[in-house]
Amino acid sequence: MNAPVPTVFTVFAPHFDAELGIARFGYALGDLHFEERLAFPPGWNAENAHTEAFGRILNLTALVLGVSYFKLLAPFTISAPTIGLTPSERAFILDIYENGLGEFYARNGLKRFGQIALETPDAAAAPVPAPKLAARTLLPIGGGKDSLVSVQLLESAEIPFTPFAVNPKGPILTSIEKIGLPPLYVTRTLDPEMIRLSGTPGFYNGHVPSTAINSMIASLVALLYSYDRIILSNERSASEGNVVFDGREANHQHSKSLDFERLIAGVLSDATGGGLGYFSLLRPFSEARIAAIFARETRFDRVFSSCNRNFRLSGHDGPLWCGNCPKCHFVFLILAPAMEKPRLLGIFGRNLLDDADKEAAYRELTGLAGQKPWECVGEILEAAACLYRLSEQAEWADDVIVSRLKGDLLTHYGRPALERAYEELMADSPDHLVPSSLASRMGLDAA
Incomplete structure (x- = not known):
């Protein structure tokens, strides 16, 4: 790494075009400028797109998506001069840029824990009017066994859901075809210059917290298409880290961990006036237990990966x-x-x-x-x-x-x-955020 590191990573105010269904996110690293886009399918609720809750979630999404651009040079200061954050939102964003990028720092030998400054205006932690959301479930599908076990469990409990994915391909598409329900897909377009620079001389590359990124995109979808909860498929094993680096445990799966789930669930609830729920259905289970549930059916054997x-x-x-x-x-x-x-x-x-x-x-x-x-x-x-x-x-x-x-x-x-x-x-853990009403239908101990 020989190039001078700019002192500030800037996150600009995001913009959502309620007529085209396109969200734009702008960033700067010194003289480098980037724009990322999200394209939403037809059918969004234009009324919800103008709510305070949607604006709050859109701002948080801008900061979370920014990790892909920040990591090119990993400066010590993040500036978002037009995005006000509450204390809990500030803690959430810092967690993503510190622990969410823990593997990236460890593998690149970069010490950033406790040293990143997040410069944003303060926002009061005042109640937000809850948007109008229907009592229904958005289920992200990743193409692997875990989300397909969530499918099995929701079907068994007779709980309707909509499959969701960002830039679906391969096993995601074939798995959703087997599920047999109409999905919601979002197209995410990364700035091509960021992709070109990643890993070239003078720039870093490495792991980003993709579950955090996709969760924020899912939260935008929930508000635009009226879903009152997002159900993830992260197991209890995801909370175990890989190595201790810079005085802290670095976990490849940090944004799948229970600690992160608690953080993001609280932030999403606060930002939507308690209207949007977020939890992992598989948190009580080990990977081995999930495998045993998956093995009950052969439906997905030839399509999952x-x-x-x-x-x-x-x-x-x-x-x-x-x-x-x-x-x-x-x-x-x-x-x-x-x-x-x-x-x-x-x-x-x-x-x-x-x-x-x-x-x-x-x-x-x-x-x-x-x-x-x-x-x-x-x-x-x-x-x-x-x-x-x-x-x-x-x-x-x-x-x-x-x-x-x-x-x-x-x-x-x-x-x-x-x-x-x-x-x-093979025993289910009571340490989870699954609502008691759903936990009882699944035979789980209440959280």
Whole structure:
């Protein structure tokens, strides 16, 4: 990094064209200027677009989307001279630029925790008139198993919902086709100059909190199309971080964590006069428990994918799983105890636990070597418990990864700890934000 770092990242006032359904967001880094756009499908509520609540959410969205441009040079000051923030909104935005970018800072060796100044006017934490929203659910679909388990649970509880996605492609499209409900799609257009500069000499690149970004876009959709709640599909495992850096835990999945869920839920509620709810339906569950629920149906076997490497090209005819990334390794591992072996091999097209070349990868996932991968994978002990459980099953015990790691797992954790861990993975946690009325219909303990 040789280029001089500008001292300020500026976020300009966003604009929504209520006739065209296009939102524009402007940013500046020194002499560099950028514009990002969101295009909404026909059918928005022009009346809601002029409410105070929508204006508040639009301003917050501008600041959240800004992380993609801020990270090019990662200055220490963020200025939004026309966007007033309440104390809770200020804390929310700082959390995104500090903890949400935790992985980005750690991997680029940048120390920013507690050092970023957010310069905006103060806004009073006064009550906001609630916009008119219908009692219905917006469900973001990511193309992986988690949101599809939310589909299964909502269907079982007979709760109507609308699938939602930003720039849908591959498994998102094929999964929604299988769901069989009319979706809502938003087109997000990043500034091409930002894309060009990312990672070029003199500029940084790295992970951004995509769940936070998509959640803010979903909140705009909720107001424009009249939905009173957004249901996410983030599991309890997402709260575990990867490494400690600069005196704080850096978590690849920070914007999927329970701490972040509490922050954003409170901010969205306050900004809409209590009109908009936000929570994760899967928060009570471990990844292993989600895998067991997913395995109850075969409907999505040939269309879902959690593989980020092949995601852009995958679809009905493309490869859904690369078989070589941490996501592939982890999803295969947690599905293995939950479904018949031939079915799992049919989904992945190969046996990832019978490939000696993947030993190092599974040692990382199970905490036997290295650090937890920078990916959306479950807890280390969770992976260890699942692999140990497979070692006790005849159809998996002789596979090379299972047989090689069993002894080391027993030495490192001990048999009682591994058995107890798996039992706990199948138990639902009461630490969640699922409303009591919905929790009772799902058989969950109230939050």
